[in-house]
Amino acid sequence: MSDQACALGVDAGVQEDLACTLLSKHFGEFAAVDGVSFSIPRGAFFSILGPSGCGKTTLLRMLAGFQQPDSGDILIKGKSVLNTPPNKRPVNMVFQHLALFPTMSVAENIAYGLKRKGIPKREHATLIDEVLAKVHLPGFGDKRIDQLSGGQKQRVAIARCLVLNPAVLLLDEPLGALDLKLREQMKIELKRLQREFNTTFVYITHDQSEALVMSDQVAVMNKGRFEQVGTPQELYYQPKTAFVAGFVGDSNQYAGKVQSQSGDLVTLVTEQGVRLLSHANQPLVAGSPITLFVRPEVMQISTSRPATEQDNCLAVTVSRVLFDGAQSRVQVETAEGAELTVALPQTADFQALEAGRSVHVSWQASQCLCFPAPADTKPPGAP
Amino acid sequence: MSDASGNFNRTQYRLGFWLLLAPIVLWLSLLIILPHIDMVLVSLRERIASRQYGFSFGNYTAFFTEPLYWNTFVRTAVMSIVATVLTLIIAFPVSFYIAKVLTGRPRIALFILCLLPFWVSELVRTYGWMILLRETGLISGALQWFGLADQPVEMLYNDVAIMVGLIYTSMLFMVVPLVTTLDSLDNSLIEAGYDLGGSSWNVMRSIVIPHAMPGIMSGCIVVFMLTLGNYLTPTLLGGKSSLWFTEQIYTQFITRFNWEQGAAFGILLLILSSLIVWLGLKITRQSFTRVMS
Structure with a gap:
């Protein structure tokens, strides 16, 4: 099924931020990710949609560098990152439960990455104010994490990553913990942020509505393989497999x-x-x-x-x-x-x-x- | 009718509350508060003649005028702080390994291994160290056998031996609170620390240690208290040169029958330990309630 995914990247003029070739990961006998290939054009919102246990989290963790693939290659901006540890990869991740540092304030959370990147301290305040304004949280720098609401935490988690200008932002079902109303708002908000920062987003979810509403491209994943990659409309109106037809919509x-x-x-x-x-x-x-x-x-x-x-x-x-x-x-x-x-x-x-x-x-x-x-x-x- | 039964229920509830509270109240008042009040009173009196006592600060001035007393006092405090810090330095990687690296069976096994020495009494454990360290002991024998020493080596009765014994005795009391707090640290926080570009050192310093601070402090308080009040280990491993303040107290009470002086030393030790714990909390900006919960 992955050959369809390959076709995406054939468009020669498009420069890719992220590409994978025949990526596989086995846990014992179980193939969590099985020969997945895809490439994502620069600035796209790419979703990986699949039921729980389909291997999407493993795939994302391999992209972030927390897991090593058994075979295959990961290219970020055309360079293989297989031997790059997670703290050196030009990708950042918004974790499922956000993983904001509770011992730090909002500004310190954002400054953490800036310090590690070696950005001079005098520029921190400006960068933090800028990114907080962009996620619509101006003046929240001094707040403690436990003073924020669920939606505000989301925004801080995203700001903390986007301030570093990553080549790719990975999002691991970050909307799962929100209530329905807030989730609807955040879907639109995420799409807005993605367009504003013009960063490539890789978003994994089991919620088809999240994938369909936000994405430019969606890959439907099942049993470690990509069933189909396409625009939300293609997946909905022209599913290529029974699984896609049953899972989407x-x-x-x-x-x-x-x-x-x-x-x-x-x-x-x-x-x-x-x-x-x-x-x-x-x-x-x-x-x-x-x-x-x-x-x-x-x-x-x-x-x-x-x-x-x-x-x-x-x-x-x-x-x-x-x-x-x-x-x-x-x-x-x-x-x-x-x-x-x-x-x-x-x-x-x-x-x-x-x-x-x-x-x-x-x-x-x-x-x-x-x-x-x-x-x-x-x-x-x-x- | 219902009002009466309501009253009865309330009375019963209050009775139950007091009955449940009774053991701890009795324990605190009879074994902790009363003896300490008595200690303060005893330390503030002076024997004038047989069975005749008068109020005096003499026991406290004796402490400050006799260099041996306060030298021992300062030495005990410094050694206890050093022992606490060393215990922390050794216990932290062990706890991190147990809490974050291992899973399942090996994790439980290693935790039990830490616990195992505490199934025998402190006395037996200390004798174990003596068997290893003494002149005719295992290490000395091994050194001679390998030709690294040409005569028996005495490794007991010095400060290093005391330190080794104290750290060994305190290990568990540091590992348990550390494992508990490190266990409560979400793994994704560590991953986020790496993901945002942090090195292992950054992650440890900015994320793991701040999170583990309450556990570190509670472990340190317990270990410091135990070390400061330890009698057996310094006496057995340090011998005559140990100069531990609890020994001074023991001498005053048991050898010299000078209960007044002994009580004054006891009170001074209490003040010292409280002061150092308070200072430690101030310096690390932790609150006592948070550390102890």
Whole structure:
């Protein structure tokens, strides 16, 4: 899968801040990172998205220098840093729990790195004031760390790294400890900071929304490998593997069998016996098991059979309305017993929708995707 | 009715509170506070005739006018401080290794190894050192066997022997608080220290030691108190030349039956240790409550 990742760096004019080639790390028999290659153009916000245990933390720690890869190479600004200890690498890391030094004030935390870099002491005050202003914390220098709120600590942790002008800033799920509202704010804030400092960010997270909102490029990682690297839009609309389709965004997933294929169009029958049409980006053998992915928001719900011809149209019964404001959904069931989750449009027509009503659900074949089912396991993230 | 039972409950609760508090109150008042008050009173009296006592500062002036007394006093204080510092210097890397480098089984094993010598009494441990250091002892024998010495070497009865014994005795009391505080240091802080460009020395000085300061101080206080009040080790390893202040107290009380003078020495030792601990806390800017919690 990593070959797609390689393709990113082929664009010759782009100068790369960070590149990895065939990076691997094993713990005993277990391959935490397995032959990962990628390169990140200068000034990009690059996210590595994956479930816990997929090896993303190991990958990040190798980039920071806290772990040595078994094989492969890490290039920062074109130079291999394999033999460079963490304190000499031109990368800085924002730790998961931030790791601000509790025995120092905010200014001392920021000054720590400046001193180590050998910047003359008389310049410290100006640099600290500047960076604190940039993270919107002017005048916070004398505060103790335990006087700061969660969001302020985030900003200090980022300021402490960015004041050193690293080639790459590594972020290890720093938003995990924040509450929802603050996390939403910090997502926008991080993106703003990245653009303002024009530093390459490598951000690892298991939260797809963080990755999609902030990133220029996202790599989806699973079992130590990159499944797909692309823009958030590509990952969402053109997933290349079943894992990406299941992990990025919500999907209805159905196991089924191929009946026939003509070009990109596949006719398939789900386990429950529902006949559907789907788009497929690879040739499939008739009769082979597949998994179908349909996003809740591509399905149209209507009280009567839609007037225009749709590739897939099912008569269903509402079994549950899941009200969640703008993200409201309806769970519906076909006569055959197949369950679907459909996004509920925020229009007056559906406000009175309740369990037991009969409705129609329809979508175009081009809006859903199917992939060959993995031989033994259920697709990840299946409901 | 409910009011009455409420009252009863409250009475019962208060009774329980006092019963639980009783042992510590009794212990403190009967064994610590009362004897010390009595010591102060005894130290401030002077025997005029048989069973006749008068108020006097004589015991304290005797201490300051007799050079042997305050020389021993100063020597004990200096030796105790040196022993405490040396214990800290030896115990810190050991504790760091146990708390931060090792994990799992080896970590527990090494910790138990530190604890093991304390399963035998101090007397036996000190005799162990005597077996090693004396003229006919193991080290002396080994030196002769290797031809490094042509006659038995006496390594006991000097300041180095006392120091070795004191450090050995105090080791555990330094290692335990240090391991506890170092253990509570988040590893990511150390990593962040390196990540921001710090060398091992920078990380140690700016991150690890400030974090471990309460543990360092509590270990130092305990070790200093134990060393200053130690009687057995200086006497056995130092012999006649040990000149330890507790020996002076012992002599006054037991050999010379001069309880008044002994009590005055006891009070002076108490003042000295409190003063040095207070100074230590002031210099390192630590608060006593934080160090002891």
